[in-house]
Amino acid sequence: MEPEEIPTFNPNVPLRKDKFNSSQLDFLTNFMTLYTAFSANHVALDATSNAGNHNVIQLLEQPAGSTFQTDLGEISIYCKAPSNTEGVSLDQGDQIFLKYQGNQPEFQLSAYQIFAPPIITGGGITQTPFFTFLPGKVLLYFGTIKCSLQGLGSTNAPLYLRPPIATNIITMNFCLQGNNAGYPPMVSIKTANGNGFYEVLYLQSTDLQPTPANQTFFYVVLANI
Amino acid sequence: MTYLPNIPQGDNSPKNQAPLIQADFSQFASVFSTTIGSNKYNHSPLNTMNQGDHETIVLQDQVTTDPTINDNFACLYAKDASSKVGTQPQLFLRIPKYLPNQFVTKNAPNNPMQLTYNKVNTSGPIYQSFLAGGYLLFWGTTTITSPAVSKQITLPIATTEILIAIAYPNLTIGSNLTTRVSTTIDTNTKFTIYLAAAITGIPSPLPLTFLIVATV
Numbered sequence: 001m002e003p004e005e006i007p008t009f010n011p012n013v014p015l016r017k018d019k020f021n022s023s024q025l026d027f028l029t030n031f032m033t034l035y036t037a038f039s040a041n042h043v044a045l046d047a048t049s050n051a052g053n054h055n056v057i058q059l060l061e062q063p064a065g066s067t068f069q070t071d072l073g074e075i076s077i078y079c080k081a082p083s084n085t086e087g088v089s090l091d092q093g094d095q096i097f098l099k100y101q102g103n104q105p106e107f108q109l110s111a112y113q114i115f116a117p118p119i120i121t122g123g124g125i126t127q128t129p130f131f132t133f134l135p136g137k138v139l140l141y142f143g144t145i146k147c148s149l150q151g152l153g154s155t156n157a158p159l160y161l162r163p164p165i166a167t168n169i170i171t172m173n174f175c176l177q178g179n180n181a182g183y184p185p186m187v188s189i190k191t192a193n194g195n196g197f198y199e200v201l202y203l204q205s206t207d208l209q210p211t212p213a214n215q216t217f218f219y220v221v222l223a224n225i
Numbered sequence: 226m227t228y229l230p231n232i233p234q235g236d237n238s239p240k241n242q243a244p245l246i247q248a249d250f251s252q253f254a255s256v257f258s259t260t261i262g263s264n265k266y267n268h269s270p271l272n273t274m275n276q277g278d279h280e281t282i283v284l285q286d287q288v289t290t291d292p293t294i295n296d297n298f299a300c301l302y303a304k305d306a307s308s309k310v311g312t313q314p315q316l317f318l319r320i321p322k323y324l325p326n327q328f329v330t331k332n333a334p335n336n337p338m339q340l341t342y343n344k345v346n347t348s349g350p351i352y353q354s355f356l357a358g359g360y361l362l363f364w365g366t367t368t369i370t371s372p373a374v375s376k377q378i379t380l381p382i383a384t385t386e387i388l389i390a391i392a393y394p395n396l397t398i399g400s401n402l403t404t405r406v407s408t409t410i411d412t413n414t415k416f417t418i419y420l421a422a423a424i425t426g427i428p429s430p431l432p433l434t435f436l437i438v439a440t441v
Contacts, residue, residue: 020242024233031249035230042267043285045228045252052256052267053283061297061321074278079299093320093335094299110299110340113323114358115333130388130438132358140356142389142438173436175391176407179375181421183405209405218389218408220436 009033061094068106070099082108082137090225098135108137111225117162124148124214129162134222139166141221144177148213149185149205156188156202159219164199166223167192172201177216183208185217198223228252286314291337294321306339306359308441309383309413316341318357342441344382351381356438360388363437366395368430369420377417384439390416395432404431413439 009030014023035045041058043050059079062068064087070076076099082090092112099106111133120127129143147157174184185203192198201221205211228249233242258270265280284303292300299320306315316339323335342355351365361384369376380387390408405421418433 024242027233027246028231031232032230034253035228045256046230050283050285051228051252052259053285054267055285055287056292056300056302057282057284058292058298058300061299081297093322094297095320096299096301096318110318110320110338110357113320113333113335114338115336130360132356132360134356144389173391173393175393177390177409178407179409179417179419181374181405181407181419218391220389220391220438 009037059094059096064089068099070101070103072101074101075099076106077109082111107135109135111137111139112163112165120160120162125157127159129160131162133225137225138170139223139225141166141223142219144216144218145203146214146216147203149203149211149215156204157185159187159201159203161199161201161221161223164193164197165225166198166221167196168224169198169201170222170224172219172221174203175218176211177218180212182211182215185211284314284316291317292319294319294335297321304337306441308342309385310343313343315339315343339441346381351378353381355441359441361437361439361441363439364435366432366434367418368432369418370431371427371429374420374422375417377411377415378435380414380416380437380439382414384413385441386413387416387437387439389438390435391437392418392433392435394420395434396428406433408435 010026013026013030038045041054041056043053043055045051062078062080064081064083066080068076068078078097079094080097082092082095084090095111096109097106098109114132117129117131120129125145125147127143127145129141131139131141133139141161145159149157169189172187176182183206186206188202189198190200190202229245232245232249254271257268259266266283267280269275269278269280287302287304289305291304292302294300299318302317303314304317305312317337318340319337320335323333338357339359340357342361346353349365351363354362356362363380367376367378387410390410392406392408394404394406396404404427407419409417411417416437418435420427420431
């Protein structure tokens with residue numbers, strides 16, 4: 001079976017020498033092509049209301065390294081596959097980027113794929129992790145961890161950063177859960193793994209006051225990706 | 226005036242076809258120059274310097290439908306999202322592909338991600354914004370006045386669930402001794418900050434900061 005011929009928009013019709021009735025097919029093709037193309041993202045041209053509004057905005061992946069002209073009075077929003085400073089893909093899928101007027105530096109609006117990491121248990125520790133992203137390639141890890149902390153020199157309680165894609169820990173904060181006020185834990189950051197990602201923090205009890213056994217902490221960690 | 230994608234047809238004379246073609250061209254011009262008051266919507270008008278650009282983009286509510294991603298593109302769209310303040314269209318993002326990759330082996334589906342919420346509070350005393358994924362962020366400052374050693378705080382809007390409640394004192398006592406603090410999540414709108422009663426010399430009122438993350 002021969003493949004069905006797809007009508008192609010031709011902006012150069014009709015020609016001056018054409019007779020009107022001989023241009024019928026050209027008109028048909030162009031009007032139908034415009035109609036079909038416009039309907040991909042928009043309310044159809046022949047809709048009884050809202051014609052021209054958007055149903056969805058499909059942003060095609062722009063080539064890595066693309067630079068866009070964004071003049072005064074404009075904001076550009078586009079889609080690219082994020083890469084690191086060496087141009088190596090970060091395997092994040094396509095993400096949304098913004099560029100403000102006057103060709104200001106672009107920044108990444110979305111990052112990664114949000115999902116619910118599973119609860120982590122083991123060694124008497126229960127961690128309920130969550131994460132989301134902030135504009136600018138920043139991840140916000142947060143959740144709760146229930147553990148029995150030891151003092152300095154003792155075994156540390158691991159707090160896992162899931163997904164493990166943090167390349168730089170920016171800041172963090174902890175708070176005890178419950179009505180018995182206490183000190184937040186001391187936290188140590190080990191070196192990054194072989195891929196350059198920080199996967200785990202280690203919690204210890206402060207020497208100021210022993211932390212009760214099976215204490216739950218709320219935590220929040222900001223990191224670059 | 227209605228756009229007709231299937232014109233001209235048959236053996237109509239040019240006299241009869243011309244108005245139909247004019248109507249289609251006119252509809253293009255009209256759709257590309259939607260203006261209400263002084264505001265332009267969707268696309269920049271034809272025959273202007275910015276033709277082909279977008280003005281204010283109006284997204285029709287897709288209600289429950291998510292786009293299929295079958296190539297290298299990302300989709301922005303509006304879909305109904307439920308929260309404790311009702312069901313309203315919010316801005317969603319869906320990206321084309323995802324895990325596993327060379328660093329993370331968990332196979333997470335490319336689920337649509339809710340980017341927005343219908344309310345922010347920038348005037349305090351409890352500030353509020355939103356995070357991608359259907360989360361709400363609250364933060365602010367408060368004080369606890371002696372002899373009280375706790376204070377319950379009510380969020381300005383209801384959430385589905387408060388996930389974390391972090392509080393921290395703004396002062397240090399003596400040279401390096403920070404006041405002890407803890408929190409409890411009481412309901413989907415309330416949390417309580419506790420101070421250690423045993424420490425003497427705490428300034429009163431004691432200022433504290435707090436940070437809350439909740440689900441919409």
